[in-house]
Amino acid sequence: MQYVVIGxxxxxxxxxxxxxxxxxxxxxEQTLEFLKKYISTPRVGVIIITEKLASPHARFIDDYTYKExxxxxxxxxxxxxSREQRIxxxxxxxxxxxxxx
Amino acid sequence: xxxxxxxxxxxxxxxxKQELVLAQEGxxxxxxxxxILIVELMGIIDxxxxxxxxxxxxxxxxxxxxxxAVRNHGRKNLNxxxxxxxxxHNISISQRKVMGVPLAIVNVTYKxxxxxxxxxxxxxxxxxxxxxxxxxxxxxxxxxQTRISLIRLAREVSRTIRKVNALxxxxxxxxxxxxxxxxxxxxEAEREQFYLMKMIKKRLEQKNISDSRLQTGCL
Numbered sequence: 522m523q524y525v526v527i528g529x530x531x532x533x534x535x536x537x538x539x540x541x542x543x544x545x546x547x548x549x550e551q552t553l554e555f556l557k558k559y560i561s562t563p564r565v566g567v568i569i570i571t572e573k574l575a576s577p578h579a580r581f582i583d584d585y586t587y588k589e590x591x592x593x594x595x596x597x598x599x600x601x602x603s604r605e606q607r608i609x610x611x612x613x614x615x616x617x618x619x620x621x622x
Numbered sequence: 623x624x625x626x627x628x629x630x631x632x633x634x635x636x637x638x639k640q641e642l643v644l645a646q647e648g649x650x651x652x653x654x655x656x657x658i659l660i661v662e663l664m665g666i667i668d669x670x671x672x673x674x675x676x677x678x679x680x681x682x683x684x685x686x687x688x689x690x691a692v693r694n695h696g697r698k699n700l701n702x703x704x705x706x707x708x709x710x711h712n713i714s715i716s717q718r719k720v721m722g723v724p725l726a727i728v729n730v731t732y733k734x735x736x737x738x739x740x741x742x743x744x745x746x747x748x749x750x751x752x753x754x755x756x757x758x759x760x761x762x763x764x765x766x767q768t769r770i771s772l773i774r775l776a777r778e779v780s781r782t783i784r785k786v787n788a789l790x791x792x793x794x795x796x797x798x799x800x801x802x803x804x805x806x807x808x809x810e811a812e813r814e815q816f817y818l819m820k821m822i823k824k825r826l827e828q829k830n831i832s833d834s835r836l837q838t839g840c841l
Contacts, residue, residue: 522713524759534700535688538748539755540709540734566713567728567766586773590724591715595766598678600685614667614776 522566522592527555531600532571541569549577556594560585565592571599626800630807638804642797649789655721656782662720663775670768677761684754690747703748709734709756713763723778728767730760 526536526543533543544559546552552574559565575582575596582594628634692700710733718725 522715524711524713524762530697531685531688534692534697534704535684535751535755536759537704538688538700538707538752539759540707540711541755541759566715567763569762583773586770587777590717590726593715593726593728593766593770595762595769597681597762614663616776616780 523564524567524569525559525562525565526569527552527559527574528569528571529573529599532597536569546574553578553581556581560589560592568592568594570594570596572596573599625803626796628800628804630804632808635801635804635808638797638801642794642801645789645793645797649786649794652782652786652789656779656786659721659723659775659779659782663772663779666768666772666775670765670772673761673765673768677758677765680754680758680761684751684758687747687750687754691745691751694745694747700748703744707752711759720775721778723774725771725774726767728763730763732756 524536524541526533526541527546528536528543530545533545536543544555546555552570556568556570556578559568570582575594582596586594626638628638695703712731712733714729714731716727716729718727
């Protein structure tokens, strides 16, 4: 199985240098379309998506992550490195276990 | 606490007692499950945190070198270069189950046959960018494994906690109360029965005595 990437121009170009196939998404609809396309492609193992593009579809991605085993969807920060919206590891634990670490 | 609305009969008592035992067994099992899951969760938290910071560092470096490469070569040329690069990633994803929660194990192997392009008209930054993105990919594979395991485990933990609480705080006390209530009612009924029997016996005896007196009187 393979990696694929959905992101802005910079991210896709960067990962294509490492031999990863990618799609440049510019709008929300495009992102969703690519996501669905890659999810239904059997050879895709891990979908890399930039946080900025993922945030409007957070619900979809979360549901997907819980229900399905493959492919895995992983969010990465893009060039601007914004990571405010990322739910931190601690947050996930705090919500589920009720323990603060 | 609420009692179940069942008629206080012996059958119901037996049934409820069985159910109570079942609920207690279930509670113990779920409690164990919760503990095991939490241990598992704690084990991967540190790794997930470390990987996330690592990913951020590498990605930053990768984007910086990419920017330099773009500056030196132009985006179009770089795109062309990217087309020539054939690094094959082979991800094999296997599963490991912890208490019924499927956790992915990601294994990535690379196949590359450099060089991909002429060294003459490319410079250091292209190689650097390629190297950095490759490193980033390695981390992403690992991070995908840990992060998704983490999310799934956390979700399962919260579910289990809810079940444990429902059993511990509601179901088991309810059963206990109902069993106790039925037991009391049955005991009460038994006492009543006993008393009734005694009374009948007494009356019968009295009647017998007066009967025999009557008979003797007649004779």
